[in-house]
Amino acid sequence: MNNILKIILTILVIIILFILGYFIGRTPVLNTEVSEFMIRKEFLQELRDDGHLVPLPDESETIAGEVLEFSQSNLKLSTVADSTINISGAFYPEILDIIVNQETLISFAREKDAEIYSQENEEFQELSAQYWEEGKDLSELERPEPFIYEPVDNIEVGNMVNVVVDQNLIETHDNLVAKEVRIMDEVAQYLPQ
Numbered sequence: 001m002n003n004i005l006k007i008i009l010t011i012l013v014i015i016i017l018f019i020l021g022y023f024i025g026r027t028p029v030l031n032t033e034v035s036e037f038m039i040r041k042e043f044l045q046e047l048r049d050d051g052h053l054v055p056l057p058d059e060s061e062t063i064a065g066e067v068l069e070f071s072q073s074n075l076k077l078s079t080v081a082d083s084t085i086n087i088s089g090a091f092y093p094e095i096l097d098i099i100v101n102q103e104t105l106i107s108f109a110r111e112k113d114a115e116i117y118s119q120e121n122e123e124f125q126e127l128s129a130q131y132w133e134e135g136k137d138l139s140e141l142e143r144p145e146p147f148i149y150e151p152v153d154n155i156e157v158g159n160m161v162n163v164v165v166d167q168n169l170i171e172t173h174d175n176l177v178a179k180e181v182r183i184m185d186e187v188a189q190y191l192p193q
Contacts, residue, residue, distance in 0.1 A: 120144035
C-alpha cells in the first residue's frame with residue numbers, strides 16, 4: 001500500500017509540475033499572427049546582421065500586391081512575397097489595408113514602345129557619363145521606366161498593383177494613405193514573381 005501511494009504521489013507531482021511548467025514557460029504572444037510576423041522579422045534581421053542577406057533599405061514607400069477589396073476610401077491588398085524567401089512577408093503583413101482618397105492618383109501601366117525606351121536609355125547613359133565626369137551626384141538622375149502610366153478611374157478586385165504610400169513601410173503599416181496606385185496587370189510578366 002505504501003509503495004502504491006508513493007507511485008501515485010510521484011505521478012501526481014509529475015503531472016502537476018508538467019502542467020505548471022507548461023503554463024509558466026508558455027509565451028502567449030506566440031499564439032498570434034503578430035508574433036509569427038515578429039519571429040520572421042527577427043530571424044531575417046539576424047541573417048542580415050550576419051551578412052547572409054542584403055541589408056534592408058532605410059526607407060520604402062512602395063509595395064506590390066493583388067487587390068482583394070476596393071472602395072472609394074479603402075484598398076485591401078494581399079502583399080506579394082519574394083519567390084525565394086518570404087522577405088516582404090516578414091516585413092509587411094500578408095493583408096494590408098490602405099486608405100484611398102481624392103488625392104490618390106490611379107494609373108494603368110502599359111509597355112512603352114521599345115524604340116522610345118531604347119532612346120531614353122541611351123540618353124540616360126550619356127547623361128550619366130557626363131555627370132560622372134563632372135563629379136555630380138548620379139542619384140539626381142531619374143532612370144527611364146519601360147512603362148507609361150495612363151490615368152484611370154477604377155481599380156478592380158484581382159488587379160496586380162504597385163502602391164506608393166505616404167509613410168515609410170519599414171517602420172509602420174498603420175494608417176497608410178495611398179499617394180499613387182499603379183495597376184500593373186498588362187505588364188505583370190515583366191515584374192519579379
